[in-house]
Amino acid sequence: MTIMVPATTNEMQLSDDVDSAVDLGVLRSFAGYHLRRAAVVFAANFANAMQTTKVRQVQFGIMSVVAANPGMNQGTVGRALGIQRANMVTLINELVDRDFIARNGSIGDRRVVSLSLTAAGEAALADCLAPIAAHEEAMLANLDANEREQLIDLLDRITAVSG
Amino acid sequence: MTIMVPATTNEMQLSDDVDSAVDLGVLRSFAGYHLRRAAVVFAANFANAMQTTKVRQVQFGIMSVVAANPGMNQGTVGRALGIQRANMVTLINELVDRDFIARNGSIGDRRVVSLSLTAAGEAALADCLAPIAAHEEAMLANLDANEREQLIDLLDRITAVSG
DNA sequence: TATTGTTATACTCTATAACTATA
DNA sequence: TATAGTTATAGAGTATAACAATA
Numbered sequence: 001m002t003i004m005v006p007a008t009t010n011e012m013q014l015s016d017d018v019d020s021a022v023d024l025g026v027l028r029s030f031a032g033y034h035l036r037r038a039a040v041v042f043a044a045n046f047a048n049a050m051q052t053t054k055v056r057q058v059q060f061g062i063m064s065v066v067a068a069n070p071g072m073n074q075g076t077v078g079r080a081l082g083i084q085r086a087n088m089v090t091l092i093n094e095l096v097d098r099d100f101i102a103r104n105g106s107i108g109d110r111r112v113v114s115l116s117l118t119a120a121g122e123a124a125l126a127d128c129l130a131p132i133a134a135h136e137e138a139m140l141a142n143l144d145a146n147e148r149e150q151l152i153d154l155l156d157r158i159t160a161v162s163g
Numbered sequence: 164m165t166i167m168v169p170a171t172t173n174e175m176q177l178s179d180d181v182d183s184a185v186d187l188g189v190l191r192s193f194a195g196y197h198l199r200r201a202a203v204v205f206a207a208n209f210a211n212a213m214q215t216t217k218v219r220q221v222q223f224g225i226m227s228v229v230a231a232n233p234g235m236n237q238g239t240v241g242r243a244l245g246i247q248r249a250n251m252v253t254l255i256n257e258l259v260d261r262d263f264i265a266r267n268g269s270i271g272d273r274r275v276v277s278l279s280l281t282a283a284g285e286a287a288l289a290d291c292l293a294p295i296a297a298h299e300e301a302m303l304a305n306l307d308a309n310e311r312e313q314l315i316d317l318l319d320r321i322t323a324v325s326g
Numbered sequence: 327t328a329t330t331g332t333t334a335t336a337c338t339c340t341a342t343a344a345c346t347a348t349a
Numbered sequence: 350t351a352t353a354g355t356t357a358t359a360g361a362g363t364a365t366a367a368c369a370a371t372a
Binding site: 056057058083084086087109110111112 | 338339340341342343347348349
C-alpha cells in the first residue's frame with residue numbers, strides 16, 4: 001500500500017531550525033489545516049490583546065450581539081453565534097458576575113430570559129474595540145482591503161454549508 | 164459612553180426562527196469572528212468524517228508530516244505544526260498505542276526521539292485520505308478552484324504574521 | 327547553560343444527556 | 350409534546366511550570 005505523499009529528501013531533515021521549510025505532506029493541500037492554523041494564531045493573538053480587559057472571544061461575541069439586540073432571548077443569542085444552550089449558561093453567568101450583562105425575566109413567555117448590557121457592560125464593550133481593532137490590523141497586516149473583504153466572504157460561504 | 168454599534172429595530176427580535184437575520188453588531192466587521200466560526204464548523208465536520216478511522220485533526224497532521232519526513236525529531240514535527248513539546252508527548256503516545264507511529268531512538272543526539280510511521284500507520288493514513296477529501300469537497304462546495312487557492316493563500320499570510 | 331522529552335496541571339471550548347418549569 | 354433554561358459531565362485543544370537526561 002502506497003501513500004499519496006510526495007517523496008522527501010533526507011537533507012531537509014537536517015535544517016531543523018527552519019520549520020517553515022518542513023514538508024507537510026498531503027496536509028498542505030487541505031484547506032482545513034490552513035484554516036485551523038490561522039484560527040489558532042488569531043485566537044492566541046486576540047487573547048493576548050485582551051489581557052487587560054479579560055474578555056474572551058466568545059464573550060465579546062455575546063456582548064456585541066446583545067448590544068445590537070437589547071432584550072434578545074439567551075437562546076437566540078446563542079443560536080446566532082453557534083453556541084449551544086447548555087454552554088450559554090456558564091458564559092452568561094460569568095458576564096453577569098462581572099456585571100456586564102443583566103438577565104431580565106420576560107413578561108410574556110416566562111420560560112425565556114432576555115439579555116441586556118449593563119452600563120458597565122457597555123463601557124467594557126467600548127473598551128474592547130480599540131484593542132481588538134489593533135489586533136485585527138496586526139493579524140491582517142499582509143492583506144489589503146479587498147483581500148480582507150474576500151477573506152470574510154469566503155469564510156462565510158464555508159460556514160453557510162453547515163452553519 | 165456610547166457604543167459604536169449600528170442601531171437595531173426591535174422588530175428583528177421577533178423573528179427568532181431566522182437566526183441568520185440576527186444583527187451581530189461590531190462583531191460582523193471583525194475577520195477573527197468569521198475565521199473562528201468557519202474553523203469550528205470545519206473541525207466538527209472533520210470529526211464527523213473521521214468517525215470510522217478515529218483519527219483527529221491534529222493526529223492526522225502529525226501522521227502526514229511524519230510520512231513526508233520519516234525519522235524526523237518529535238520536537239521538529241511539533242514545531243512545524245505549531246504544537247508544543249509538552250502536548251506532543253500525549254499525542255504521540257496515543258499514536259504509538261495504536262501502533263501507527265514508532266519512536267526510534269536517535270544514534271547521534273541521545274536526547275532526541277525520531278518518529279516514523281509503522282505499516283499500520285501508513286495504512287491508516289491512506290484510509291483517511293478519501294474521507295478527508297470528501298469532507299473538504301463538502302465544506303468547500305461553494306468555492307471554485309481559484310477561490311480555494313486564494314483562501315489558503317490568505318490564511319497562510321495570516322498565520323505567517325505570528326506563526 | 328541550553329535543549330529534548332517528559333510529567334503534571336489548568337483553562338477554554340465544545341458536546342451530550344437529563345432535569346425543571348413553562349408553554 | 351415541545352421549548353427555554355439549567356445542571357452535570359466528558360472530551361479535546363492549548364498553555365505553563367518544573368524535572369531528568371543529555372548536549
